[in-house]
Amino acid sequence: xxxxxxxxKPLWGILILFILMYYSLVTSHHNERDVIQLFGASxxxxxxxxxxxxxxxxxxxxxxxxxxMLYKSSNRFNIYFSKIIVLVLYSVLLSFCxxxxxxxxxxxxxxxxxxxxxxxxxFNTFGTLLYSxxxxxxxxxxxxxxxxxxxxxxxxxxxxxxGATFSNILMSLFHTWSRAIxxxxxxxxxxxxxxxxxxxxxxxxxxNLELVLGTVSYAIIFLIIGxxxxxxxxx
Numbered sequence: 001x002x003x004x005x006x007x008x009k010p011l012w013g014i015l016i017l018f019i020l021m022y023y024s025l026v027t028s029h030h031n032e033r034d035v036i037q038l039f040g041a042s043x044x045x046x047x048x049x050x051x052x053x054x055x056x057x058x059x060x061x062x063x064x065x066x067x068x069m070l071y072k073s074s075n076r077f078n079i080y081f082s083k084i085i086v087l088v089l090y091s092v093l094l095s096f097c098x099x100x101x102x103x104x105x106x107x108x109x110x111x112x113x114x115x116x117x118x119x120x121x122x123f124n125t126f127g128t129l130l131y132s133x134x135x136x137x138x139x140x141x142x143x144x145x146x147x148x149x150x151x152x153x154x155x156x157x158x159x160x161x162x163g164a165t166f167s168n169i170l171m172s173l174f175h176t177w178s179r180a181i182x183x184x185x186x187x188x189x190x191x192x193x194x195x196x197x198x199x200x201x202x203x204x205x206x207x208n209l210e211l212v213l214g215t216v217s218y219a220i221i222f223l224i225i226g227x228x229x230x231x232x233x234x235x
Contacts, residue, residue, distance in 0.1 A: 004086050010090055017098065020099070021039040021076075027104060035113070035117060035121065036197075037193070042124060042127070042192045045091065046131065046156070049132055050135060050152065050157070050159075051153050051157025053135070054149035057143045070204060076230060080140070080227045086097055095129055121196070124193065124196040126195060130212060138219075142230040161221045165188065167186035183214060190204035190206070194211060
């Protein structure tokens with residue numbers, strides 16, 4: 001955790017999140033839906049997480065500090081899993097900042113936060129946290145495979161902006177196997193919005209419970225494969 005905050009990038013990430021949320025605020029109609037979606041905080045959080053996750057791992061090899069870490073702890077799983085814990089805690093902090101910013105902005109603009117809006121906002125935040133675990137484990141897996149953080153960031157951006165579109169294309173192209181295709185990892189991004197808005201079911205073709213289970217399952221799979229790749233990687 002000390003090494004993570006020493007980079008200063010996490011602080012920049014929070015600042016950038018506020019800037020992007022403010023940008024979404026001033027360029028939108030400021031309606032109830034914007035509040036529920038935390039002025040785009042979910043999407044921005046994922047992009048920030050991908051960028052910082054990849055940098056957090058590559059710095060160990062770039063600065064050769066991975067040797068010191070392996071010398072102090074021969075158990076590579078402890079090293080790898082501790083990275084994930086730190087990044088997941090950071091995603092919780094980003095989500096908390098997004099919620100606080102949204103509530104303060106709604107209060108300053110005298111917009112009424114009804115019980116339904118607050119409940120939907122919390123469901124949206126919970127969905128973001130679930131998908132954040134998915135993104136963190138995927139990012140560390142990719143950086144262990146390709147070893148170039150720029151490529152991982154590009155893949156993360158594509159998931160954030162085009163993942164749902166690619167998933168819908170796959171389901172439309174392979175309509176015969178749509179029941180199986182709907183479980184593809186790209187489709188899990190709907191967990192962010194569908195928990196607060198059931199209309200997204202027509203796009204994901206998965207129930208809320210299925211999306212939650214699918215997202216958690218993929219995160220576990222990415223964790224296992226990522227650790228195996230990290231364990232086999234030469235120092």
